[in-house]
């Protein structure tokens with residue numbers, strides 16, 4: 001049942017580093033994060049890795065496994081051949097702190113730039129009424145566990161440091177869409193999406209949706225509809241006003 | 250020695266789960282300059298894992314529900330050992346706290362008439378848990394996180410600085426609290442990233458650090474749950490109560506080994522899932538205890554009717570409080586009627602259409618498919634008990650969250666009393682909000698009323714630094730991972746779900762030895778993001794807290810809630826009147842008895858006398 005697996009793990013810090021080879025025990029049913037933990041416990045006690053729930057719920061253990069952005073806790077060893085060498089590297093889009101840990105503060109900066117939920121002034125707590133069908137869209141986006149794999153993979157910023165200033169990335173454009181589609185949010189978010197958060201940079205290649213561990217349809221359900229609203233607005237402001245005013249009660 | 254980074258705040262909140270974030274919001278809204286400190290990234294605290302829901306008697310699904318019914322259920326669930334005042338405040342205020350989340354932007358699942366939907370859960374008389382599918386914790390934490398961001402945006406508009414009055418320090422670990430005489434003066438710790446030390450000066454500190462599950466081998470808890478807050482409180486001179494009560498959730502995954510312990514939400518049973526043994530028998534009917542006979546169905550037909558007609562049928566026994574179900578599973582496995590990997594079967598596939606399962610239990614569906622190759626819409630799951638929640642914690646004043654140390658507050662899982670000997674599902678998330686808010690307000694009032702601020706002495710900083718650096722100073726000592734594994738194994742085997750005096754005595758001897766060995770741990774590498782070092786420091790907390798658990802469990806010679814004694818199998822009304830209180834002494838802990846506060850008479854009147862007779866002594870009933 002168990003075998004000796006071959007791993008190459010990137011080790012180093014902001015001044016540089018290299019892939020290091022390890023041979024390590026692998027048991028039935030394990031995931032990549034288990035192996036990283038075994039390396040810590042037996043061969044490399046100071047190997048830095050960020051993780052938390054180990055159940056795919058917190059989005060901490062993002063990394064690139066054989067070049068593919070994934071959660072280490074949800075990547076089963078059984079998807080690889082026993083003879084295969086598995087390469088684990090940190091997310092490429094964010095600055096390295098150490099080993100597999102990157103500086104993801106970019107994402108927290110972007111989160112702050114998005115104006116928060118604007119509650120209806122005329123409703124007291126407990127008076128909110130919304131239909132299930134109307135909340136489902138935004139609920140899909142609120143499944144996001146903020147693993148930032150979509151931010152990491154998006155080619156607008158992946159190898160283009162210069163775009164980080166103007167572009168919020170799929171996770172936060174989806175947050176704008178979530179608020180825009182919230183049945184009771186009172187703010188106008190369409191122009192913002194385009195002008196402040198860089199929606200125009202996105203050319204819907206769907207890389208973000210492909211790597212999403214929650215299988216959220218980021219492109220189809222959030223980004224494209226937002227782009228459509230922007231386009232509608234450009235040609236017909238009345239459409240927007242109508243959308244906002246004549247919602248289902 | 251490098252220059253020490255220093256910050257000064259009015260209120261310091263340690264922990265960014267539901268309790269910590271709600272406390273921080275409250276303190277900030279009371280005008281306090283507030284900081285939140287957390288070991289993980291912001292938004293990833295343990296609360297994110299909560300699945301089933303948040304209990305609040307809003308009465309949206311069954312209008313007979315109200316705070317009195319919720320109060321009664323909570324007291325029953327805790328076998329009447331709960332701090333009644335906490336249970337009262339909790340039941341009264343939970344609905345307001347949930348509704349408030351909607352004003353922060355939360356999107357709960359809805360009823361047909363557009364209100365917040367509520368689901369059934371073990372021990373709750375009516376459908377009471379507000380939820381979002383089975384990812385309620387994520388919704389809770391994200392909503393609070395976004396509320397914090399919105400307060401920061403206010404500050405940005407007003408002062409040009411997002412962090413003027415509310416700042417989050419993430420990936421930061423507190424190792425010691427510092428005091429000025431009898432009062433709290435701040436906290437000391439390190440940045441996980443750089444290993445550099447920081448001193449926070451603050452007259453009020455709120456502990457919201459969650460639980461202790463990482464001292465056990467099989468647990469649903471994450472690495473954060475090393476009992477830091479419990480240990481910080483003890484070392485600062487505060488007391489812990491109810492530490493013998495640990496909740497083993499009946500349904501954790503049992504296979505494959507690497508995911509053993511990961512939680513399977515109780516919603517599976519709330520939504521119709523049933524437990525079966527290897528003979529295919531729904532065994533829970535054999536395990537309905539005397540005190541619950543009038544509330545739980547004794548046959549499958551009635552139990553199944555309950556899902557559609559709750560007024561005329563008793564509840565299915567799968568929905569008994571967690572301690573009962575966990576013990577029953579344990580007995581089935583022991584009797585040789587377990588599943589291939591040492592659990593029992595939990596089946597929802599024959600109970601609901603596949604589409605419905607995917608809609609109501611999406612993350613369970615995902616979790617089993619991805620991690621165990623099991624399709625829960627077609628096959629049963631294998632489940633068994635897992636260490637899940639600690640009822641015990643810092644002894645607090647119910648109204649303000651204040652501990653016995655001036656300036657030290659606690660809320661959430663790190664506090665004790667609210668849940669008595671056993672917590673009902675869904676009552677934690679509501680507890681976080683109700684008492685997080687109260688602790689935030691309590692701390693703010695304390696700071697406002699203060700005339701002179703406490704001062705941190707240089708000696709206490711030097712001492713805290715020396716303690717934290719000790720593992721680097723020693724050579725040839727043991728690896729912290731080895732010690733951690735031994736600790737987990739001992740607690741699991743000897744102070745686990747079923748306890749015996751002899752085994753607990755042995756556990757205490759082992760803990761003594763582990764404590765000695767922990768004195769000479771060695772860590773490699775340097776201070777920058779070094780998990781070996783982090784664990785070495787966490788071990789100090791785990792060992793101290795485990796000692797409290799084992800000592801209290803050995804003293805309590807009865808079985809109640811999350812404390813089951815093989816050698817004292819029954820519940821004893823005399824013991825209900827006693828709390829076991831842990832305090833620090835030297836580098837260990839002492840446990841002493843203290844009388845429980847009697848329940849206020851108007852609250853007692855909410856129960857039938859026949860029910861009270863099952864729990865209270867003749868003297869109390871007279």
Ligand SMILES: Cc1cc2nc3c(=O)[nH]c(=O)nc-3n(C[C@H](O)[C@H](O)[C@H](O)COP(=O)(O)OP(=O)(O)OC[C@H]3O[C@@H](n4cnc5c(N)ncnc54)[C@H](O)[C@@H]3O)c2cc1C
Pocket residue numbers: 263264265266267268269286287288289294295296297298299300301302303304385386421422423424457458459460469470473477478512637638660661662663674675676677678679681
């Ligand atoms: C899998 C699972 C499912 C659950 N489902 C439910 C449910 O459906 N309903 C329900 O009511 N309850 C549920 N619970 C229980 C509930 O989630 C927890 O009890 C609750 O979230 C604890 O919240 P908290 O705010 O007390 O602490 P946490 O959310 O755990 O936060 C603790 C915080 O303290 C920080 N911290 C700890 N130590 C330090 C230190 N030394 N320095 C700095 N920061 C520190 C951590 O980093 C973290 O930010 C569930 C629990 C689990 C494990």
